[in-house]
Amino acid sequence: MTDDSAIQARVFEALNARPGVKRIDTHAASVFLDGTRALKIKRAVKFPFLDYSTLEKRKAACEEEIRINRPLAPQIYHRVVAITEEPDGSIEIDGGGRPIEYAVDMSRFDENRTLDHVAKTGPLDAELAPAIADAIAALHARAPVADGTAWIASIPALIDGNSTGLRSGGHFEAAEVDQLDKATHRAFQRVRATLEERARHSFVRRCHGDLHLANIVLIGRQPVLFDAIEFDAQMATVDMLYDLAFTLMDLLRHDQSATANAVLNHYLLTAPGETLDALAALPLFMSMRAAIRAQVALARLRRPDADGPGTLDEARRYFELAQALIRPPAPRLIAVGGLSGTGKSVLARTLAPAVAPQPGAVVLRSDVIRKQLFQVGHTERLPPSTYRPDVTALVYEVLMQRARQVLAQGHSAIVDAVFARETERDEMAALARECGVPLNGLFLVADLATRKARIGGRRGDASDATQEVAAQQEHYNIGHVGWATIDASGTQAQTLQNCRDVIAEGK
Structure with missing residues (x-):
């Protein structure tokens, strides 16, 4: 045992002897938990990737840990404290004697909350x-x-x-x-x-x-x-x-x-x-x-x-x-359309984790894109002028561009937008052909009363659609949908399962 190891063993023994102290060891440190306080001591070890073999190096490492981590978690990290040997031979935390070890002084947190x-x-x-x-x-x-x-x-x-x-x-x-x-x-x-x-x-x-x-x-x-x-x-x-x-x-x-x-x-x-x-x-x-x-x-x-x-x-x-x-499966493109209040965004979010490759599809939402174009927060309401046809055309253009980027990287994309026009749906099909990926087009439908109720219950959402907008959409000329039409008037779980069935069947 080296001198540093022997001295550190004395320090650990003294800290362990304190009533109520709990010790946790890793390969490079020992943490002593005492009430609301935690003391983290670098172990006197040397590995290819770290060297704590001397007191000076351990002190420097403690100081660097505070410098790096305190900005991330000021409620946890406080300071570097000396462990001292007193004239009577006792060992104290931050005493007046000779420093024989150093520790990172931290607030203890509930270890079960990591x-x-x-x-x-x-x-x-x-x-x-x-x-x-x-x-x-x-x-x-x-x-x-x-x-x-x-x-x-x-x-x-x-x-x-x-x-x-x-x-x-x-x-x-x-x-x-x-x-x-x-x-x-x-x-x-x-x-x-x-x-x-x-x-x-x-x-x-x-x-x-x-x-x-x-x-x-x-x-x-x-x-x-x-x-x-x-x-x-x-x-x-x-x-x-x-x-x-x-x-x-x-x-x-x-x-x-x-x-x-x-x-x-x-x-x-x-x-x-x-x-x-x-x-x-x-x-x-x-x-x-x-x-x-x-x-x-x-x-x-x-x-x-x-x-x-x-x-x-x-x-x-x-x-x-x-x-x-390391062997991700091929990507796919999923387009989720439907009038406001049919549950497009909820479906996109819940569907995405299961769309390979892991960790699931990138969700591209028209409401969010529109807010980004006008440089406002996602839940900040936009004026009606931002819903002019030319602006909406630009939103769909950006959706196409980002979906193309995602697919080109071998990752799946879910595009969430109303897709009320046949041309918008046709563009998704053209994008899938261009990228050589399968397209699953899902068009959600629900009655007006259901859509209004859902819109009325929204809180903190990126959509600006109101119940009045929902009523106006009843007069849209959707044309030939060409995608799988999904009854979305039931529960979220039912809609999700219906869509998964369609995707699995390749419809």
Whole structure:
């Protein structure tokens, strides 16, 4: 045992002896929970990716953790505190004696409120998805821009490192690991030029770096990001989509596909438009993140307190997810039309998570596009002048353009608009032919009373349609629909199932 390890062992023993203290260990830190306080001490270890072997390095790492994480979670992170040896040989927190260790002084939160724990109790609250996306988008907006050359050059080595880790211990079939390795390298080569272009346009930044669900905690009802990588700036300097991909992947792993899809779609509302042109990289990024989590689980098997069967099952589930994500199925185009109040937007949102490839279709909504064109908030009402025919034509043009972008990236799109004109529906069919993807056109119908009741019950929605507008739409000349006509007068679940049946039957 080194001197640093021996001294640290004394510190840990002293802290453990305090009444009511709970200790949590990871490979690189030990956290001591005492009432409402948490002290996080870097362990005196040295790995290829971090070095905490000296007191000076551990102090610097604590200071960097505060610098990186306090802006994300000021309610959690406070300061660096010294652990001191007093003249009588006792060990104190922030005493007047000689510093022999340093800790990150934090407020304790409910460990059962991290999203990995919450996700195990059932579907996440629908309101959480936009809040998660907003928190990640806010982090990315203020993250320092970095030179992306090193990040892109490091990706092949990251893939190789994943493969080496997955081969260790012989827990997975060597042939399966080799197949994943080859598929991942091929996927990187397909999107490398896109990633280089994104690096030139400031999409590579000093991000969080470790955004799996265990590093997002609910405080009150708000998701708070914490424990961003502080020990290696290069490891956290990545494409913003790679940062987001960790959260999306882990939501999928925890059977939260609806939340994963909603997080992606909400993030895209705030992200620069060029993000649509990088969706082809998402399968690669999510697969790499899943492989990393599989490795982390395998590494835990070597700890004496490991739950062998449970940990190995976790590793296998992440490994299987990495395999599935790297081979995304072909995309499709779905168009959801119907008069106001038929439930188009609700259907689009609920249908999207199940539309491959994962984490589901990108939803493009005419109401949102219109608000973006006039640079107002999604729930801010627009005047009637913004619904002139020429403006509406522009809205459909933008919908077509964005759907084309999404499909070109190998991702599915759901376009949500009234589609009252035959020409608008014909344009969707032409787009599907141009992109070589199947089209499912769904036209929802419901009686006027039902539509008015739904419109009257809306709160905080992007649609400006009123009950008067609904009545006026009764006089529209819809013409030959040409799409599957769906009775949407029943429950949302019934409408969803009717549409799934139509899609499955290829109608």
